[in-house]
Amino acid sequence: MTVMTDSAATTADNQPRRRRKPLATRAYKVFRVVALVLVVLFLLAPLFWMLLASLKTNVDIYDTAKAFIFSPTFENYANVLQRNNYFVFVVNSFWVAFVSTALSIVLGVPAAYAMSRFTMHRSALVVLMARVIPGVSLLVPWYYVFSNLRMVGKFEVLILSHMFVALPLIVYIMMSYFDSLPLELEESAEVDGLTPIGAFRLITLPLAVSGIATAGILSFIFSWNNFMFALVLSGAKTKTLPVAIFDFVSYASIDWGGLMAAATVVTIPIMIIALFTQKYIVSGLTAGATKG
Protein backbone atom coordinates (compact mmCIF):
# COMPACT_ATOMS: atom_id res chain seq x y z
CA MET A 1 0.00 0.00 0.00
CA THR A 2 2.59 2.54 1.07
CA VAL A 3 4.60 1.74 -2.01
CA MET A 4 1.76 2.83 -4.27
CA THR A 5 0.97 6.08 -2.49
CA ASP A 6 4.64 6.94 -2.30
CA SER A 7 5.17 6.54 -5.98
CA ALA A 8 2.09 8.64 -6.70
CA ALA A 9 3.74 11.40 -4.68
CA THR A 10 6.96 11.08 -6.67
CA THR A 11 5.05 11.35 -9.93
CA ALA A 12 3.45 14.57 -8.72
CA ASP A 13 6.86 16.02 -7.83
CA ASN A 14 8.18 15.26 -11.25
CA GLN A 15 5.25 16.77 -13.10
CA PRO A 16 7.01 19.59 -14.96
CA ARG A 17 9.82 17.41 -16.28
CA ARG A 18 7.49 14.59 -17.14
CA ARG A 19 6.08 16.20 -20.26
CA ARG A 20 9.37 15.93 -22.12
CA LYS A 21 10.00 12.30 -21.20
CA PRO A 22 8.61 9.49 -23.36
CA LEU A 23 5.47 7.69 -22.32
CA ALA A 24 7.53 4.59 -21.56
CA THR A 25 8.86 6.19 -18.39
CA ARG A 26 5.40 6.54 -16.96
CA ALA A 27 4.38 3.05 -18.02
CA TYR A 28 7.56 1.75 -16.45
CA LYS A 29 6.77 3.44 -13.16
CA VAL A 30 3.38 1.76 -13.01
CA PHE A 31 4.92 -1.53 -14.04
CA ARG A 32 7.61 -1.18 -11.38
CA VAL A 33 5.08 -0.60 -8.59
CA VAL A 34 2.96 -3.58 -9.68
CA ALA A 35 6.03 -5.81 -10.06
CA LEU A 36 7.44 -4.83 -6.68
CA VAL A 37 4.13 -5.44 -4.94
CA LEU A 38 4.04 -8.92 -6.52
CA VAL A 39 7.62 -9.62 -5.44
CA VAL A 40 6.91 -8.56 -1.86
CA LEU A 41 3.73 -10.66 -1.80
CA PHE A 42 5.58 -13.67 -3.15
CA LEU A 43 8.28 -13.34 -0.50
CA LEU A 44 6.07 -12.57 2.49
CA ALA A 45 2.86 -14.50 1.87
CA PRO A 46 4.25 -17.93 2.81
CA LEU A 47 5.67 -16.58 6.07
CA PHE A 48 2.36 -14.93 6.81
CA TRP A 49 0.57 -18.21 6.12
CA MET A 50 2.86 -20.03 8.53
CA LEU A 51 2.11 -17.43 11.21
CA LEU A 52 -1.65 -17.72 10.60
CA ALA A 53 -1.59 -21.50 10.79
CA SER A 54 0.35 -21.34 14.05
CA LEU A 55 -2.56 -19.38 15.55
CA LYS A 56 -5.22 -21.84 14.40
CA THR A 57 -6.54 -24.98 15.97
CA ASN A 58 -6.00 -28.11 13.91
CA VAL A 59 -9.72 -28.14 13.13
CA ASP A 60 -9.53 -24.64 11.68
CA ILE A 61 -6.47 -25.50 9.59
CA TYR A 62 -8.52 -28.14 7.78
CA ASP A 63 -11.40 -25.73 7.22
CA THR A 64 -11.09 -23.88 3.90
CA ALA A 65 -13.73 -21.35 4.95
CA LYS A 66 -11.54 -20.28 7.86
CA ALA A 67 -8.46 -19.49 5.79
CA PHE A 68 -8.24 -15.90 6.96
CA ILE A 69 -11.10 -15.40 9.39
CA PHE A 70 -10.86 -17.50 12.52
CA SER A 71 -10.51 -16.99 16.25
CA PRO A 72 -6.77 -17.02 16.98
CA THR A 73 -5.45 -19.21 19.76
CA PHE A 74 -2.08 -19.40 21.46
CA GLU A 75 -2.66 -23.00 22.40
CA ASN A 76 -0.07 -24.23 19.88
CA TYR A 77 2.61 -21.98 21.31
CA ALA A 78 1.78 -22.98 24.86
CA ASN A 79 1.95 -26.59 23.79
CA VAL A 80 5.28 -26.22 22.00
CA LEU A 81 6.98 -24.09 24.63
CA GLN A 82 5.74 -25.91 27.69
CA ARG A 83 5.14 -29.50 26.81
CA ASN A 84 7.98 -29.85 24.36
CA ASN A 85 10.33 -27.76 26.45
CA TYR A 86 11.37 -25.55 23.58
CA PHE A 87 12.94 -22.96 25.85
CA VAL A 88 15.80 -25.36 26.46
CA PHE A 89 16.35 -25.67 22.71
CA VAL A 90 16.17 -21.91 22.26
CA VAL A 91 18.89 -21.52 24.88
CA ASN A 92 20.94 -24.29 23.24
CA SER A 93 20.72 -22.62 19.86
CA PHE A 94 21.74 -19.28 21.30
CA TRP A 95 24.63 -20.76 23.21
CA VAL A 96 26.04 -22.75 20.31
CA ALA A 97 25.62 -19.88 17.85
CA PHE A 98 27.09 -17.34 20.25
CA VAL A 99 30.15 -19.30 21.35
CA SER A 100 30.98 -20.59 17.87
CA THR A 101 30.70 -17.07 16.49
CA ALA A 102 32.82 -15.54 19.27
CA LEU A 103 35.58 -18.13 18.92
CA SER A 104 35.54 -17.81 15.15
CA ILE A 105 35.95 -14.06 15.44
CA VAL A 106 38.93 -14.49 17.76
CA LEU A 107 40.58 -16.87 15.30
CA GLY A 108 39.27 -15.42 12.07
CA VAL A 109 39.77 -11.68 12.36
CA PRO A 110 43.58 -11.71 12.86
CA ALA A 111 43.86 -14.36 10.16
CA ALA A 112 41.84 -12.29 7.71
CA TYR A 113 43.97 -9.28 8.58
CA ALA A 114 47.21 -11.11 7.89
CA MET A 115 45.82 -12.62 4.69
CA SER A 116 44.65 -9.24 3.45
CA ARG A 117 47.73 -7.31 4.53
CA PHE A 118 50.27 -9.80 3.19
CA THR A 119 48.06 -10.97 0.28
CA MET A 120 48.26 -14.59 1.37
CA HIS A 121 45.83 -15.75 -1.27
CA ARG A 122 46.90 -19.34 -1.26
CA SER A 123 46.47 -19.57 2.51
CA ALA A 124 43.09 -17.92 2.20
CA LEU A 125 42.12 -20.59 -0.30
CA VAL A 126 42.71 -23.30 2.32
CA VAL A 127 40.28 -21.61 4.68
CA LEU A 128 37.74 -20.94 1.95
CA MET A 129 37.89 -24.57 0.81
CA ALA A 130 35.76 -25.23 3.86
CA ARG A 131 32.89 -23.47 2.10
CA VAL A 132 33.09 -25.86 -0.82
CA ILE A 133 33.38 -29.24 0.85
CA PRO A 134 30.09 -31.06 1.39
CA GLY A 135 29.42 -31.19 5.12
CA VAL A 136 28.65 -34.90 5.08
CA SER A 137 32.22 -35.75 4.12
CA LEU A 138 33.42 -34.03 7.29
CA LEU A 139 30.69 -35.45 9.45
CA VAL A 140 31.60 -39.07 8.82
CA PRO A 141 35.14 -38.81 10.24
CA TRP A 142 34.05 -36.42 12.96
CA TYR A 143 31.34 -38.76 14.05
CA TYR A 144 33.80 -41.65 14.03
CA VAL A 145 36.30 -39.81 16.22
CA PHE A 146 33.88 -38.11 18.56
CA SER A 147 31.82 -41.20 19.20
CA ASN A 148 35.01 -43.05 20.10
CA LEU A 149 35.87 -40.25 22.49
CA ARG A 150 32.30 -40.44 23.80
CA MET A 151 31.85 -36.78 23.01
CA VAL A 152 28.91 -36.86 20.61
CA GLY A 153 26.10 -34.86 22.20
CA LYS A 154 28.39 -32.47 24.04
CA PHE A 155 28.28 -28.76 23.44
CA GLU A 156 32.01 -28.66 22.65
CA VAL A 157 31.58 -30.87 19.61
CA LEU A 158 28.58 -28.95 18.37
CA ILE A 159 30.37 -25.63 18.78
CA LEU A 160 33.41 -27.00 16.99
CA SER A 161 31.31 -28.13 14.05
CA HIS A 162 29.50 -24.81 13.84
CA MET A 163 32.82 -22.98 13.93
CA PHE A 164 33.59 -24.80 10.78
CA VAL A 165 30.75 -22.93 9.12
CA ALA A 166 31.48 -19.63 10.86
CA LEU A 167 35.24 -19.34 10.47
CA PRO A 168 35.47 -19.40 6.66
CA LEU A 169 32.58 -16.96 6.49
CA ILE A 170 34.30 -14.57 8.88
CA VAL A 171 37.64 -14.83 7.08
CA TYR A 172 35.94 -14.22 3.74
CA ILE A 173 34.01 -11.16 4.92
CA MET A 174 36.84 -9.67 6.96
CA MET A 175 39.39 -10.09 4.17
CA SER A 176 37.38 -7.93 1.85
CA TYR A 177 36.76 -5.51 4.71
CA PHE A 178 40.45 -5.15 5.53
CA ASP A 179 41.21 -4.81 1.83
CA SER A 180 39.04 -1.72 1.80
CA LEU A 181 40.69 -0.08 4.84
CA PRO A 182 43.51 2.36 4.05
CA LEU A 183 46.91 1.15 5.24
CA GLU A 184 48.30 4.67 5.69
CA LEU A 185 46.78 5.16 9.14
CA GLU A 186 48.48 2.08 10.43
CA GLU A 187 51.77 2.99 8.79
CA SER A 188 51.80 6.46 10.30
CA ALA A 189 50.99 4.96 13.70
CA GLU A 190 54.06 2.77 13.30
CA VAL A 191 56.15 5.80 12.42
CA ASP A 192 54.84 7.40 15.61
CA GLY A 193 56.25 4.51 17.61
CA LEU A 194 53.62 1.80 17.81
CA THR A 195 54.62 -1.76 17.12
CA PRO A 196 52.90 -3.37 14.12
CA ILE A 197 50.78 -5.48 16.45
CA GLY A 198 50.04 -2.40 18.52
CA ALA A 199 48.94 -0.57 15.40
CA PHE A 200 46.65 -3.46 14.51
CA ARG A 201 45.21 -3.52 18.02
CA LEU A 202 44.81 0.23 18.55
CA ILE A 203 44.18 1.56 15.04
CA THR A 204 42.92 -1.09 12.64
CA LEU A 205 40.80 -3.16 15.01
CA PRO A 206 38.66 -0.21 16.21
CA LEU A 207 38.15 0.78 12.57
CA ALA A 208 37.07 -2.76 11.73
CA VAL A 209 34.32 -2.93 14.34
CA SER A 210 31.49 -2.58 11.86
CA GLY A 211 33.05 -5.24 9.63
CA ILE A 212 33.35 -7.55 12.61
CA ALA A 213 29.71 -6.87 13.45
CA THR A 214 28.74 -7.83 9.90
CA ALA A 215 30.73 -11.03 10.01
CA GLY A 216 29.52 -11.89 13.50
CA ILE A 217 25.84 -11.37 12.77
CA LEU A 218 25.97 -13.43 9.60
CA SER A 219 27.85 -16.24 11.26
CA PHE A 220 25.35 -16.20 14.13
CA ILE A 221 22.48 -16.54 11.65
CA PHE A 222 24.13 -19.36 9.74
CA SER A 223 24.89 -21.20 12.95
CA TRP A 224 21.36 -20.68 14.24
CA ASN A 225 19.92 -22.09 11.01
CA ASN A 226 22.38 -24.96 10.67
CA PHE A 227 20.67 -28.31 10.60
CA MET A 228 22.88 -31.07 9.33
CA PHE A 229 25.76 -30.88 11.81
CA ALA A 230 23.43 -30.61 14.79
CA LEU A 231 21.29 -33.46 13.44
CA VAL A 232 24.22 -35.84 13.77
CA LEU A 233 26.31 -34.35 16.55
CA SER A 234 23.77 -33.11 19.08
CA GLY A 235 22.34 -35.19 21.88
CA ALA A 236 19.07 -35.07 23.79
CA LYS A 237 20.36 -32.28 26.01
CA THR A 238 22.22 -30.25 23.41
CA LYS A 239 19.66 -30.32 20.63
CA THR A 240 19.34 -27.05 18.72
CA LEU A 241 16.04 -25.64 17.49
CA PRO A 242 16.11 -26.81 13.84
CA VAL A 243 16.70 -30.38 14.98
CA ALA A 244 14.08 -30.06 17.67
CA ILE A 245 11.38 -29.12 15.15
CA PHE A 246 12.36 -32.06 13.06
CA ASP A 247 11.75 -34.40 15.98
CA PHE A 248 8.39 -32.78 16.38
CA VAL A 249 7.44 -33.86 12.85
CA SER A 250 8.55 -37.42 12.96
CA TYR A 251 6.12 -38.46 15.64
CA ALA A 252 3.42 -35.84 15.31
CA SER A 253 3.27 -35.05 11.64
CA ILE A 254 -0.45 -34.36 11.69
CA ASP A 255 -0.25 -31.63 14.31
CA TRP A 256 0.12 -28.82 11.78
CA GLY A 257 -0.72 -26.09 14.28
CA GLY A 258 1.99 -27.20 16.65
CA LEU A 259 4.46 -27.67 13.84
CA MET A 260 3.86 -24.18 12.49
CA ALA A 261 4.17 -22.74 15.99
CA ALA A 262 7.49 -24.55 16.37
CA ALA A 263 8.65 -23.27 12.98
CA THR A 264 7.64 -19.75 13.96
CA VAL A 265 9.50 -20.02 17.25
CA VAL A 266 12.74 -20.87 15.39
CA THR A 267 12.31 -18.21 12.77
CA ILE A 268 11.12 -15.19 14.75
CA PRO A 269 14.25 -14.54 16.87
CA ILE A 270 16.56 -14.64 13.87
CA MET A 271 14.25 -12.39 11.86
CA ILE A 272 14.13 -9.82 14.65
CA ILE A 273 17.92 -9.81 14.78
CA ALA A 274 17.99 -9.45 11.00
CA LEU A 275 15.56 -6.52 11.00
CA PHE A 276 17.70 -4.54 13.41
CA THR A 277 20.94 -5.34 11.66
CA GLN A 278 19.83 -5.22 8.00
CA LYS A 279 22.66 -2.97 6.89
CA TYR A 280 25.28 -5.35 8.21
CA ILE A 281 23.68 -8.43 6.74
CA VAL A 282 23.47 -6.94 3.29
CA SER A 283 27.07 -5.78 3.35
CA GLY A 284 28.15 -9.20 4.57
CA LEU A 285 26.28 -11.15 1.93
CA THR A 286 27.63 -8.96 -0.83
CA ALA A 287 31.19 -8.77 0.53
CA GLY A 288 33.68 -9.33 -2.20
CA ALA A 289 30.95 -9.89 -4.76
CA THR A 290 31.49 -6.71 -6.73
CA LYS A 291 35.24 -6.76 -7.01
CA GLY A 292 34.83 -8.67 -10.25
Place this chain on the structure above:
Amino acid sequence: MSVLNPPRSARTRRAGGPAGAGGNFSAWANRHRKWLFAAPAMIFVGVLIIFPLAWTLYLSLTDSQGSVRAATEFIGLQNYLTVLSDTERFWPAVGRTLAFTGVALAFEVVLGMGIALLLWRPFRGEKWVRVAILLPLVATPVAVGMMWRLIFDPNIGFVNQLLGMVGIPPQPWLSGQDTALGTTIFMDVWQWTPMVVLILLAGLTSLSDEPDEAARVDGANAFQRFFYITLPLMMPTVIVAILLRGIDALKTFDILYATKGKGGGSFHEVETLNVYAYGLSFDYNQYGLSSAVLILFFMIIIGSMWLLTMRKKAVSK
Protein backbone atom coordinates in the same frame (compact mmCIF):
# COMPACT_ATOMS: atom_id res chain seq x y z
CA MET B 1 64.55 3.58 7.15
CA SER B 2 64.91 7.30 7.56
CA VAL B 3 66.70 9.12 10.33
CA LEU B 4 63.36 9.96 11.86
CA ASN B 5 62.63 6.30 12.33
CA PRO B 6 64.15 5.05 15.58
CA PRO B 7 65.80 1.63 15.43
CA ARG B 8 63.35 -1.24 15.59
CA SER B 9 64.39 -2.52 19.00
CA ALA B 10 63.87 0.87 20.61
CA ARG B 11 60.40 1.12 19.14
CA THR B 12 59.27 -2.25 20.31
CA ARG B 13 60.64 -1.69 23.78
CA ARG B 14 58.69 1.51 24.17
CA ALA B 15 55.43 -0.12 23.25
CA GLY B 16 56.08 -3.45 24.88
CA GLY B 17 56.78 -2.03 28.35
CA PRO B 18 59.98 -2.57 30.32
CA ALA B 19 62.77 -4.37 28.55
CA GLY B 20 63.24 -8.04 29.29
CA ALA B 21 61.57 -11.27 28.41
CA GLY B 22 58.28 -9.56 27.57
CA GLY B 23 60.02 -7.11 25.27
CA ASN B 24 61.79 -9.89 23.46
CA PHE B 25 58.62 -11.81 23.01
CA SER B 26 56.88 -8.74 21.71
CA ALA B 27 59.66 -8.13 19.20
CA TRP B 28 59.51 -11.75 18.11
CA ALA B 29 55.72 -11.62 17.81
CA ASN B 30 55.88 -8.47 15.73
CA ARG B 31 58.42 -9.93 13.38
CA HIS B 32 56.36 -13.07 12.86
CA ARG B 33 52.91 -11.51 13.02
CA LYS B 34 51.99 -12.70 9.56
CA TRP B 35 51.99 -16.35 10.59
CA LEU B 36 51.11 -15.66 14.20
CA PHE B 37 47.84 -14.16 13.03
CA ALA B 38 47.06 -16.54 10.22
CA ALA B 39 48.24 -19.83 11.64
CA PRO B 40 45.61 -20.54 14.32
CA ALA B 41 42.71 -20.24 11.89
CA MET B 42 44.57 -22.16 9.23
CA ILE B 43 45.53 -24.93 11.61
CA PHE B 44 41.97 -25.16 12.86
CA VAL B 45 40.46 -25.37 9.41
CA GLY B 46 43.30 -27.44 8.03
CA VAL B 47 43.09 -30.09 10.72
CA LEU B 48 39.33 -30.20 10.42
CA ILE B 49 39.43 -30.42 6.62
CA ILE B 50 42.58 -32.27 5.66
CA PHE B 51 42.19 -34.96 8.25
CA PRO B 52 38.53 -35.70 7.43
CA LEU B 53 39.18 -35.59 3.70
CA ALA B 54 42.09 -37.98 4.05
CA TRP B 55 39.94 -40.20 6.21
CA THR B 56 37.06 -40.10 3.74
CA LEU B 57 39.48 -41.02 0.97
CA TYR B 58 40.76 -43.93 3.06
CA LEU B 59 37.24 -45.07 4.00
CA SER B 60 36.20 -45.00 0.37
CA LEU B 61 38.75 -47.77 -0.23
CA THR B 62 37.42 -49.98 2.56
CA ASP B 63 34.22 -51.89 3.21
CA SER B 64 33.57 -49.97 6.43
CA GLN B 65 30.06 -50.41 7.71
CA GLY B 66 30.35 -48.03 10.61
CA SER B 67 30.63 -50.23 13.63
CA VAL B 68 33.85 -49.29 15.34
CA ARG B 69 34.75 -52.82 16.39
CA ALA B 70 33.97 -54.59 13.15
CA ALA B 71 37.12 -55.14 11.15
CA THR B 72 37.22 -53.18 7.94
CA GLU B 73 38.98 -54.51 4.95
CA PHE B 74 40.83 -52.65 2.27
CA ILE B 75 39.00 -53.35 -0.96
CA GLY B 76 40.67 -50.95 -3.37
CA LEU B 77 38.45 -49.29 -5.91
CA GLN B 78 35.58 -51.71 -5.38
CA ASN B 79 33.31 -49.01 -3.88
CA TYR B 80 33.90 -46.71 -6.81
CA LEU B 81 33.03 -49.49 -9.25
CA THR B 82 29.88 -50.26 -7.26
CA VAL B 83 28.87 -46.64 -7.16
CA LEU B 84 29.67 -45.84 -10.77
CA SER B 85 27.72 -48.83 -12.04
CA ASP B 86 24.76 -48.05 -9.79
CA THR B 87 22.04 -46.79 -12.09
CA GLU B 88 19.33 -47.07 -9.43
CA ARG B 89 20.46 -44.59 -6.80
CA PHE B 90 23.78 -42.95 -7.70
CA TRP B 91 23.30 -41.77 -11.28
CA PRO B 92 19.73 -40.56 -10.74
CA ALA B 93 21.04 -38.68 -7.70
CA VAL B 94 23.75 -37.08 -9.86
CA GLY B 95 21.07 -36.13 -12.38
CA ARG B 96 18.84 -34.66 -9.69
CA THR B 97 21.68 -32.73 -8.12
CA LEU B 98 22.60 -31.16 -11.43
CA ALA B 99 18.97 -30.57 -12.42
CA PHE B 100 18.13 -29.06 -9.06
CA THR B 101 21.14 -26.77 -9.16
CA GLY B 102 20.82 -25.84 -12.82
CA VAL B 103 17.10 -25.10 -12.84
CA ALA B 104 17.11 -23.31 -9.47
CA LEU B 105 20.11 -21.22 -10.51
CA ALA B 106 18.54 -20.30 -13.85
CA PHE B 107 15.39 -19.05 -12.15
CA GLU B 108 17.30 -17.34 -9.37
CA VAL B 109 19.60 -15.48 -11.73
CA VAL B 110 16.89 -14.38 -14.17
CA LEU B 111 14.41 -13.40 -11.45
CA GLY B 112 17.21 -11.95 -9.35
CA MET B 113 18.39 -9.77 -12.21
CA GLY B 114 14.82 -8.62 -12.86
CA ILE B 115 14.22 -7.72 -9.23
CA ALA B 116 17.62 -6.06 -8.90
CA LEU B 117 16.80 -3.88 -11.92
CA LEU B 118 13.48 -2.94 -10.32
CA LEU B 119 15.31 -1.89 -7.18
CA TRP B 120 18.20 -0.21 -8.93
CA ARG B 121 17.03 3.39 -9.10
CA PRO B 122 15.92 4.88 -5.77
CA PHE B 123 12.22 5.05 -4.95
CA ARG B 124 10.11 5.66 -1.88
CA GLY B 125 9.29 2.61 0.18
CA GLU B 126 12.59 1.05 -0.85
CA LYS B 127 13.31 0.22 2.76
CA TRP B 128 10.22 -1.98 3.05
CA VAL B 129 11.02 -3.90 -0.09
CA ARG B 130 14.51 -4.52 1.23
CA VAL B 131 13.10 -5.90 4.47
CA ALA B 132 10.85 -8.25 2.50
CA ILE B 133 13.89 -9.42 0.54
CA LEU B 134 15.89 -10.10 3.65
CA LEU B 135 13.30 -12.20 5.48
CA PRO B 136 13.36 -15.38 3.34
CA LEU B 137 17.15 -15.25 3.41
CA VAL B 138 17.43 -15.41 7.17
CA ALA B 139 14.48 -17.76 7.74
CA THR B 140 15.60 -21.13 9.12
CA PRO B 141 15.65 -23.56 6.16
CA VAL B 142 14.15 -26.44 8.12
CA ALA B 143 11.27 -24.22 9.23
CA VAL B 144 10.89 -23.04 5.64
CA GLY B 145 10.63 -26.66 4.54
CA MET B 146 7.91 -27.32 7.11
CA MET B 147 6.09 -24.16 6.05
CA TRP B 148 6.00 -25.24 2.40
CA ARG B 149 4.98 -28.71 3.41
CA LEU B 150 1.78 -27.24 4.81
CA ILE B 151 1.25 -24.87 1.89
CA PHE B 152 1.75 -27.63 -0.69
CA ASP B 153 -0.21 -30.27 1.20
CA PRO B 154 -2.50 -31.99 -1.33
CA ASN B 155 -5.58 -31.82 0.90
CA ILE B 156 -5.30 -28.80 3.16
CA GLY B 157 -2.59 -26.81 1.41
CA PHE B 158 -3.19 -23.22 0.39
CA VAL B 159 -1.91 -23.76 -3.15
CA ASN B 160 -4.50 -26.40 -3.99
CA GLN B 161 -7.24 -24.32 -2.37
CA LEU B 162 -6.20 -21.41 -4.55
CA LEU B 163 -6.16 -23.60 -7.66
CA GLY B 164 -9.56 -24.96 -6.68
CA MET B 165 -10.99 -21.44 -6.85
CA VAL B 166 -10.05 -21.19 -10.53
CA GLY B 167 -11.19 -24.73 -11.22
CA ILE B 168 -7.85 -26.51 -11.48
CA PRO B 169 -7.90 -29.97 -9.85
CA PRO B 170 -5.62 -30.51 -6.84
CA GLN B 171 -2.01 -31.44 -7.62
CA PRO B 172 0.13 -33.77 -5.51
CA TRP B 173 3.11 -31.33 -5.41
CA LEU B 174 5.58 -32.71 -2.87
CA SER B 175 3.99 -36.14 -2.69
CA GLY B 176 3.98 -36.67 -6.45
CA GLN B 177 6.81 -38.64 -7.96
CA ASP B 178 7.13 -36.28 -10.90
CA THR B 179 6.29 -33.03 -9.18
CA ALA B 180 8.36 -33.30 -5.99
CA LEU B 181 11.70 -32.18 -7.40
CA GLY B 182 10.12 -29.21 -9.15
CA THR B 183 8.34 -28.20 -5.96
CA THR B 184 11.57 -28.26 -3.96
CA ILE B 185 13.24 -26.20 -6.68
CA PHE B 186 10.46 -23.67 -6.22
CA MET B 187 11.23 -23.53 -2.49
CA ASP B 188 14.90 -22.99 -3.17
CA VAL B 189 14.02 -20.18 -5.57
CA TRP B 190 11.83 -18.57 -2.92
CA GLN B 191 14.52 -18.70 -0.28
CA TRP B 192 17.63 -17.85 -2.29
CA THR B 193 16.59 -15.50 -5.10
CA PRO B 194 16.92 -12.66 -2.56
CA MET B 195 20.61 -13.43 -2.14
CA VAL B 196 21.17 -13.19 -5.88
CA VAL B 197 19.20 -9.92 -5.84
CA LEU B 198 21.46 -8.46 -3.16
CA ILE B 199 24.65 -9.46 -4.93
CA LEU B 200 23.46 -8.19 -8.32
CA LEU B 201 22.13 -4.99 -6.80
CA ALA B 202 25.52 -4.35 -5.21
CA GLY B 203 27.05 -4.89 -8.64
CA LEU B 204 24.57 -2.58 -10.36
CA THR B 205 25.12 0.16 -7.80
CA SER B 206 28.87 0.06 -8.34
CA LEU B 207 28.51 0.42 -12.12
CA SER B 208 29.42 3.78 -13.57
CA ASP B 209 26.49 5.64 -15.12
CA GLU B 210 28.44 6.93 -18.07
CA PRO B 211 28.12 4.12 -20.63
CA ASP B 212 24.39 3.93 -19.94
CA GLU B 213 23.99 7.69 -20.33
CA ALA B 214 26.00 7.72 -23.54
CA ALA B 215 23.82 4.99 -25.02
CA ARG B 216 20.74 6.88 -23.93
CA VAL B 217 21.97 9.98 -25.73
CA ASP B 218 22.60 7.85 -28.80
CA GLY B 219 18.95 6.84 -28.70
CA ALA B 220 19.23 3.24 -27.43
CA ASN B 221 16.03 2.03 -25.81
CA ALA B 222 15.85 0.39 -22.40
CA PHE B 223 16.17 -3.16 -23.76
CA GLN B 224 19.13 -2.30 -25.95
CA ARG B 225 20.81 -0.52 -23.05
CA PHE B 226 20.29 -3.54 -20.81
CA PHE B 227 21.45 -6.21 -23.26
CA TYR B 228 24.34 -4.31 -24.84
CA ILE B 229 25.58 -2.17 -21.94
CA THR B 230 24.44 -3.23 -18.47
CA LEU B 231 24.45 -7.00 -18.87
CA PRO B 232 27.96 -7.29 -20.33
CA LEU B 233 29.28 -5.01 -17.59
CA MET B 234 27.47 -7.11 -15.01
CA MET B 235 28.77 -10.47 -16.25
CA PRO B 236 31.58 -10.77 -13.67
CA THR B 237 29.11 -10.08 -10.85
CA VAL B 238 26.60 -12.52 -12.34
CA ILE B 239 29.27 -15.22 -12.36
CA VAL B 240 30.22 -14.45 -8.76
CA ALA B 241 26.56 -14.81 -7.83
CA ILE B 242 26.33 -18.12 -9.71
CA LEU B 243 29.51 -19.35 -8.01
CA LEU B 244 28.40 -18.42 -4.49
CA ARG B 245 24.86 -19.67 -4.93
CA GLY B 246 25.82 -22.68 -7.05
CA ILE B 247 28.17 -24.13 -4.42
CA ASP B 248 25.38 -24.02 -1.85
CA ALA B 249 22.71 -25.26 -4.25
CA LEU B 250 24.78 -28.34 -5.10
CA LYS B 251 24.99 -29.09 -1.38
CA THR B 252 21.31 -28.41 -0.59
CA PHE B 253 20.24 -30.59 2.28
CA ASP B 254 17.97 -28.91 4.83
CA ILE B 255 14.92 -28.27 2.68
CA LEU B 256 15.08 -31.62 0.94
CA TYR B 257 15.49 -33.58 4.15
CA ALA B 258 12.87 -31.51 5.97
CA THR B 259 10.23 -31.93 3.29
CA LYS B 260 10.87 -35.47 2.11
CA GLY B 261 12.83 -37.10 4.92
CA LYS B 262 15.26 -40.00 4.60
CA GLY B 263 16.18 -41.13 1.10
CA GLY B 264 14.45 -38.12 -0.44
CA GLY B 265 10.99 -39.67 -0.26
CA SER B 266 9.74 -43.20 -0.75
CA PHE B 267 10.77 -43.25 -4.41
CA HIS B 268 13.90 -41.18 -3.81
CA GLU B 269 12.24 -38.51 -5.92
CA VAL B 270 14.28 -35.65 -4.42
CA GLU B 271 17.36 -37.64 -3.46
CA THR B 272 20.35 -35.54 -4.45
CA LEU B 273 23.95 -36.59 -3.91
CA ASN B 274 24.10 -34.87 -0.55
CA VAL B 275 20.92 -36.51 0.71
CA TYR B 276 22.08 -39.85 -0.71
CA ALA B 277 25.49 -39.63 0.95
CA TYR B 278 23.93 -38.56 4.23
CA GLY B 279 21.51 -41.47 4.15
CA LEU B 280 24.24 -43.99 3.32
CA SER B 281 26.33 -42.72 6.22
CA PHE B 282 23.90 -42.04 8.99
CA ASP B 283 20.84 -44.11 8.19
CA TYR B 284 22.55 -47.22 6.81
CA ASN B 285 26.11 -46.95 8.17
CA GLN B 286 27.57 -47.73 4.75
CA TYR B 287 30.60 -45.55 5.43
CA GLY B 288 32.79 -47.07 2.75
CA LEU B 289 30.26 -46.65 0.01
CA SER B 290 29.15 -43.20 1.15
CA SER B 291 32.79 -42.05 1.23
CA ALA B 292 33.18 -43.05 -2.40
CA VAL B 293 30.00 -41.12 -3.24
CA LEU B 294 31.34 -38.11 -1.33
CA ILE B 295 34.69 -38.13 -3.09
CA LEU B 296 32.90 -38.22 -6.46
CA PHE B 297 30.51 -35.50 -5.29
CA PHE B 298 33.42 -33.37 -4.18
CA MET B 299 35.02 -33.81 -7.59
CA ILE B 300 31.79 -32.68 -9.26
CA ILE B 301 31.71 -29.53 -7.11
CA ILE B 302 35.36 -28.68 -7.73
CA GLY B 303 34.86 -29.36 -11.44
CA SER B 304 31.88 -27.03 -11.75
CA MET B 305 33.65 -24.33 -9.77
CA TRP B 306 36.72 -24.61 -11.92
CA LEU B 307 34.63 -24.29 -15.09
CA LEU B 308 32.91 -21.19 -13.74
CA THR B 309 36.15 -19.58 -12.60
CA MET B 310 37.59 -20.13 -16.06
CA ARG B 311 34.49 -18.55 -17.55
CA LYS B 312 34.82 -15.63 -15.16
CA LYS B 313 38.41 -15.03 -16.18
CA ALA B 314 37.37 -15.06 -19.82
CA VAL B 315 34.60 -12.56 -19.12
CA SER B 316 36.78 -10.26 -17.01
CA LYS B 317 39.22 -9.88 -19.90
